[in-house]
Amino acid sequence: MDTPSDTACKRPFVPPFKVGNGFDVHALAADLPMWLGGVRIEDSPVGFVAHSDGDVAIHALCDAILGALALGDIGHHFPDTSDEWRGIDSKILLSKVVDLARERGWEVGNADITIALQAPKIGKYVPSMRETLSKVMGISVDNVSVKATTTEKLGFVGRKEGCEVWATVLLYKACPV
Numbered sequence: 001m002d003t004p005s006d007t008a009c010k011r012p013f014v015p016p017f018k019v020g021n022g023f024d025v026h027a028l029a030a031d032l033p034m035w036l037g038g039v040r041i042e043d044s045p046v047g048f049v050a051h052s053d054g055d056v057a058i059h060a061l062c063d064a065i066l067g068a069l070a071l072g073d074i075g076h077h078f079p080d081t082s083d084e085w086r087g088i089d090s091k092i093l094l095s096k097v098v099d100l101a102r103e104r105g106w107e108v109g110n111a112d113i114t115i116a117l118q119a120p121k122i123g124k125y126v127p128s129m130r131e132t133l134s135k136v137m138g139i140s141v142d143n144v145s146v147k148a149t150t151t152e153k154l155g156f157v158g159r160k161e162g163c164e165v166w167a168t169v170l171l172y173k174a175c176p177v
């Protein structure tokens, strides 16, 4: 007969949480609109070279959610060879990725995003990025962190050639079994 401790330790134990990380890079070019964290960076003279709107922060966030679900990456779901996704608002992609999680019983608990960009300075846009991303994911703004940093003029980010973004998410099982 199982003791209480035997029962608690039975395998396989499936925790009601999943973590995922995402990473993305896009090159900068002149005379393109800059979309970052779901927000238009109005005063930027440069934007991201991309098949979509180039929102590198949302792409990293999508990859973090897909990674937690072991569902491949954003390129698999929204290939840049398809006209369907040409110039698309990346918020739509994020919404679709969140739907993929929900269809499987998972909700986004929180997300933490780090944006490395030398210029322009984006600090003043961070509150609206958090607000926008939280609305798209249907979670509290308190559970969406966006951090902006430079790379101290080092590397391609420091040379203002591109932007790197890292994202980490926690998913939780909406209906624990």
Ligand code: MG
Residues within 6 Å of the ligand: 024, 025, 026, 055, 056, 059
């Ligand atoms: Mg991308």
